[in-house]
Amino acid sequence: MVCIKVPATSANVGVGFDTLGLAVTFYGECEVELSDKLEITGCPVEFQTEDNLIYQSYKYVLDNLKRAVTPIKLQIDSDIPFARGLGSSAVCIVSGVLAANELHQLHLSQDELVQYCTQIEGHPDNVVPALLGGLSASYQMGDDIFFQHYPVDESYQFVAFVPDFTLETSVARGVLPESYPLKTVIANQAKLLFLLDALKTGDAANLDQFLDDGIHQPYRKKLIDEYDIVENIAKKSGAKGFYISGSGSTLMGVYNQSVNMEALNDSLKSLKHHWRALDLSVDYKGANVCHRTI
Ligand SMILES: Nc1ncnc2c1ncn2[C@@H]1O[C@H](COP(=O)(O)OP(=O)(O)OP(=O)(O)O)[C@@H](O)[C@H]1O
Numbered sequence: 001m002v003c004i005k006v007p008a009t010s011a012n013v014g015v016g017f018d019t020l021g022l023a024v025t026f027y028g029e030c031e032v033e034l035s036d037k038l039e040i041t042g043c044p045v046e047f048q049t050e051d052n053l054i055y056q057s058y059k060y061v062l063d064n065l066k067r068a069v070t071p072i073k074l075q076i077d078s079d080i081p082f083a084r085g086l087g088s089s090a091v092c093i094v095s096g097v098l099a100a101n102e103l104h105q106l107h108l109s110q111d112e113l114v115q116y117c118t119q120i121e122g123h124p125d126n127v128v129p130a131l132l133g134g135l136s137a138s139y140q141m142g143d144d145i146f147f148q149h150y151p152v153d154e155s156y157q158f159v160a161f162v163p164d165f166t167l168e169t170s171v172a173r174g175v176l177p178e179s180y181p182l183k184t185v186i187a188n189q190a191k192l193l194f195l196l197d198a199l200k201t202g203d204a205a206n207l208d209q210f211l212d213d214g215i216h217q218p219y220r221k222k223l224i225d226e227y228d229i230v231e232n233i234a235k236k237s238g239a240k241g242f243y244i245s246g247s248g249s250t251l252m253g254v255y256n257q258s259v260n261m262e263a264l265n266d267s268l269k270s271l272k273h274h275w276r277a278l279d280l281s282v283d284y285k286g287a288n289v290c291h292r293t294i
């Protein structure tokens with residue numbers, strides 16, 4: 001049996017729209033073994049079918065390599081909420097691709113794993129950090145996927161504010177304009193460089209400004225009810241920066257001091273959307289695979 005553990009990811013990180021992704025210490029796990037029929041447990045019934053994204057990703061790799069798609073027994077154990085901007089789909093995709101690699105001894109290289117995961121997800125910004133951990137920039141040019149790691153100072157803590165409502169990525173992309181004023185683009189690219197430096201050095205003095213994106217956040221925040229209230233709560237509790245995680249609905253506070261999580265969760269209780277604050281840090285390991293004999 002193969003056990004696979006994959007971190008949740010927070011894509012975009014403010015000004016790194018469709019480029020940056022951060023692996024965080026919140027995990028989806030699964031146990032998978034070859035079987036004589038497909039059996040899936042541990043996830044909502046609607047995902048216990050052939051359409052399950054872990055199984056579909058497993059099958060994608062095998063189909064691509066013209067290998068027989070042996071059925072699997074899949075036990076999922078994940079609290080990462082769906083369609084909430086924490087990369088739940090990337091966790092499934094990376095798990096399925098790694099399951100194929102391990103159970104069928106494919107010996108895929110790191111680049112091949114990134115290629116398969118990106119082909120299935122459609123973009124690399126969540127799957128790269130989910131596979132490799134840490135903060136990464138990634139970009140697909142034709143068939144080539146470029147990715148690069150960036151350091152994050154250990155003083156930074158990330159608090160995910162997760163509401164009870166979902167926000168589909170397609171809906172969150174649908175509200176974006178087709179073109180932008182030149183000054184907006186220039187501001188974003190300049191801030192991205194300064195953001196990477198602030199994350200590397202731990203200098204949070206201007207973090208809030210460097211995270212302040214003009215490409216997606218102004219349009220998407222309107223889709224996230226109680227955004228301003230949560231931002232105020234985060235800043236009052238010491239957040240030095242704030243951004244929409246992935247395409248939302250989760251919001252992320254960036255701190256450089258310890259946070260009283262109990263008090264923070266208490267201050268969210270009066271809100272309509274049952275927000276939960278999760279205390280996270282950077283995951284540096286990425287996806288992890290182990291073999292277990294039953
Ligand atoms: N435990 C699970 N079991 C089966 N399928 C899952 C599971 N978790 C997530 N999924 C799949 O992932 C889909 C959600 O992916 P989607 O890209 O909409 O959001 P996300 O990955 O959570 O957020 P984002 O991409 O913005 O970070 C679900 O509709 C489902 O198909």
Ligand SMILES: N[C@@H](CCO)C(=O)O
Pocket residue numbers: 011012017018019125126169172173246247
């Ligand atoms: N970069 C993507 C992440 C969503 O998975 C977006 O913001 O639309």
